[in-house]
Amino acid sequence: MTRILLRSKFEGSTPLAYWPAMWGIITDWMAGGARRRRAILILAIIGCVVGGLTAVFGFSPTKLYFTGEQVNAQVTDCRYVNPRRKPSYYACNGMWTLKNGAKGSGELIGMRAKHEPNKGTLVAVLATEKKAHANLSAAVPTLFVGGILVFIASTSFLVQYYRHRRPASDSSAR
Numbered sequence: 001m002t003r004i005l006l007r008s009k010f011e012g013s014t015p016l017a018y019w020p021a022m023w024g025i026i027t028d029w030m031a032g033g034a035r036r037r038r039a040i041l042i043l044a045i046i047g048c049v050v051g052g053l054t055a056v057f058g059f060s061p062t063k064l065y066f067t068g069e070q071v072n073a074q075v076t077d078c079r080y081v082n083p084r085r086k087p088s089y090y091a092c093n094g095m096w097t098l099k100n101g102a103k104g105s106g107e108l109i110g111m112r113a114k115h116e117p118n119k120g121t122l123v124a125v126l127a128t129e130k131k132a133h134a135n136l137s138a139a140v141p142t143l144f145v146g147g148i149l150v151f152i153a154s155t156s157f158l159v160q161y162y163r164h165r166r167p168a169s170d171s172s173a174r
Contacts, residue, residue, distance in 0.1 A: 041161060047154030054147025062144040065136050068126035071096050073108055073134075075121045090116050096127050104128065110135035 073096035082088040089112040095105040104127055111123060111134035125132040 037161075041158070044154045044157045044161065047150050048158065051147045051150030051152075051154055055144060055151060058140065058144035058147055061133065061136060061140045064126055064128060064131055064133055065138075065140050068128050068131075068133070068136075069098050071098060071125060071127050071132075072122045073125045073127065073132050075108070075117050075119055075123060076105070077119065078113070078116050080116075089114060092117060092123075094123065094125075094132065096125060096132055098127065098129065102129050104130060104132065106130065106132065109133045 073094040075092050075094045078090040078092040080088065081091045092108050092111050092113065093106060094108045095103065097103050108123060108125060109132065111125075117123075123134055125134050126136050127133070
């Protein structure tokens with residue numbers, strides 16, 4: 001019902017025109033029963049935690065995505081991980097040389113092979129001097145930005161909730 005109301009009111013306008021009406025709907029919804037407010041509050045707190053953790057733990061791969069160089073790494077050794085349980089795979093270490101001549105070595109993050117790769121196999125990676133990632137997709141920065149947006153939206157919702165709950169200050173008492 002809300003969607004129909006919004007469409008008729010803002011037909012043909014930009015998507016940003018929806019936000020004031022949406023915010024009014026949200027504050028009206030918060031004015032509902034105590035159980036609804038409590039559920040919304042819990043969801044907003046969960047959104048703050050999940051969005052914040054997603055942003056914090058997504059920063060390092062996002063930084064590597066934007067600052068790393070596309071180079072070939074040479075596999076030096078592999079170890080079998082989780083042999084008794086599924087999924088089991090080979091995690092490999094390698095060496096690489098950046099375009100400026102700096103050499104790096106370490107674990108090839110994201111390279112999980114079902115069969116042991118031969119030593120000396122070349123693998124395309126995004127690398128800095130300290131890290132190399134074999135399977136870094138464009139979804140990583142998207143997830144990072146999504147976590148930030150969820151955190152901001154949840155925090156603004158919590159601020160609005162507490163402003164809505166707080167009684168108006170009485171200026172005549174001063």
